[in-house]
Amino acid sequence: MKRKKLLEKLNTLLSASNKPDAEQVRKLRKVLKALKEKQNHLQAELAEAEGEHERRKLTNQIEVIRRQREKGVEVYKSIKGSRQ
């Protein structure tokens, strides 16, 4: 455990220049996870929905989240790309 902590500290020291990016990636992961949870929740609702309108509304809501996640992934790729 001690060694793991020491390695983490060393990693932080060495990657000082990448810190803003790392922070952004951490934040992005958090947002993407929250969106994924929302999407799963909506998909479960869609499976139980009966009315045509309700289904269409839920499908669209899922579509919105899908597109937002897609954009998030693009941001992630561009951060990775700029690191390399």
Added chain:
Amino acid sequence: MLSRIFLPTIFVLLLYGFTVSTNFKDVAAGVALFMFGMLCMEQGFKVFSGGTLQGLLGASTDKLWKSLSFGLVSTSLMQSSSLVSVITISFLSAEMIGLAQGIGIVFGANLGTTTGAWIVAGFGLKVNISSYAMPMTVFGVLCLMQSSARLKGAGWILVGIGFLFLGIHYMKEGFSAYAQHIDLTAYAMTGIAGLLVFTLVGIVATVVMQSSHATLVLTITALAAGQVTYENALALAIGANVGTTITAILGSISSSISGKRLAGAHLIFNLVTGVIALFMIKPLMASVEAIAATVGIGADDYTLKLAIFHTLFNLLGVALMLPMIQPMVRWLEKHLRSESIERDVPRYLSAASLELPDVASHAALKETRHLFNNAFNLVCHGLDLRRRVVQGETDLQTLIDLPAELIDIDLDDQYTRMIKDIYGANIEFISKAQASASAEYAERFALLRRANIDIVAAIKATKHLRKNMHRYSRSPNPAIRREYNRFRVRAASVLRALASLNDEDDPVVTLLSLDQIKIEAVDAADHASSTIDQLIRRGEISSQMATSLMNDGIYVREIVEHLLAVAEAIIRASLPQGELLGNEMMLKIEDIADIARSMDGAAVTADTEYER
């Protein structure tokens, strides 16, 4: 509850009074006309508020001596302090002048009224204002029929003054029967008892005749005829001065709280002046003798000596009460408060927090949320919806077919109570904070400023929508009723969605949630415009209804857009400095339009309706 019992009781008592006494009918009609006149004048002055008249009034009452002179000159010209007082009350109710300025005018009016005694005693003249009532009403109605707003305003004022005069005339007529019984000679008394009793008689006579001028004329005539002693005549003049406040009190019944405060100030001034005059009657009489001797008035010319006395004790009252104006304003503002108007005030702003930009931006954010919360209620009620319905589980689509249930609120009054003070304070606070804050906070303050402006714009759009919505959302025509109810549902859906945004979510996730609300709003707007075309083609609504629907559709769109703009600005202002993730992940306008198209009205139509 109380008004439910009180109002029918008043109706019954009035009906009983009308059947048993013709005089009572005249008096009651006089009071009603008088109050209606007040309302007309207020309506008229509102047209001019912010314009020339307000500028003129402001310039002629901005200093104490000016407001005193204004009261003095106008009362001398009109020969009625009561009329000047009630006009001042309507100025005050229309927020064209402040309370201190109003009190200055009333003090001046008290001095002006003393010129009446001089005119009557000196020249035997009397300006009969009530004879102007009919021509004023005729000219007023003619002006009302014109299209110009200014002429209409002037018309309301003329009609108002006409009705005021007419009201006073009817009251006098009605009371004439009682006035005949006031025989001054029958009550001649001396000493302190005489003073007190005749002061009371003066009060009662003025209340009955609705004119201190009339009481003074009676007193001077009686004094000249030797029907009343000089001392008793002085007491009558004091009583007339106190009794004249009844007109202002009557006028203030239908006015705002500031009007009531002015009537209170008038009563306090005249009561205090009356009491001082009673206590200082001997020195005052001695001064009158000295002045009379100096200016060459005969020792037995009691009528002119009465005029001197009247002027002297009013001058004394003004001199003593002038330094008391500001304390009186504070006292009246503290003790005379409207029960219905309890204004919500800012909770989080303080001068100290302006020192630190981070604290200031937090305070401004919290206060803007507070304002938004109040606006939420106002918009809900403006849509004839309870907040609990909007935020609850009720399927909003079920409201589309039913006639809307009316929520009886005055949006202007609610705006004054719940929004105005906080909005003003927020804008002032943000402007000050922006001036001293560094560039990194500039955007946050600009966002919050924008949010505040959008909040007020959403309320204004609700107010405009409400006009036709009231009529059509209860219309027997199901087509128009459905579309107006759909407007309500459209705005309510956005309110519900905004209320359900979870504060505990990451602010970026909350910001992204707005995309969904925007899509449903666009879908609803598209559906509304296509529906109007269909309804016109099918002949289900008249062309007038169609244009109302189109115009009001714009207000609904404004409500929705402003609400969304507020929410977005608030969320963005709560994001950490330099956070751009939200911008990168939010959908572009074309994505929103694209998804909205595929919804095909699902946001504002129920399944059952779709099948129809």
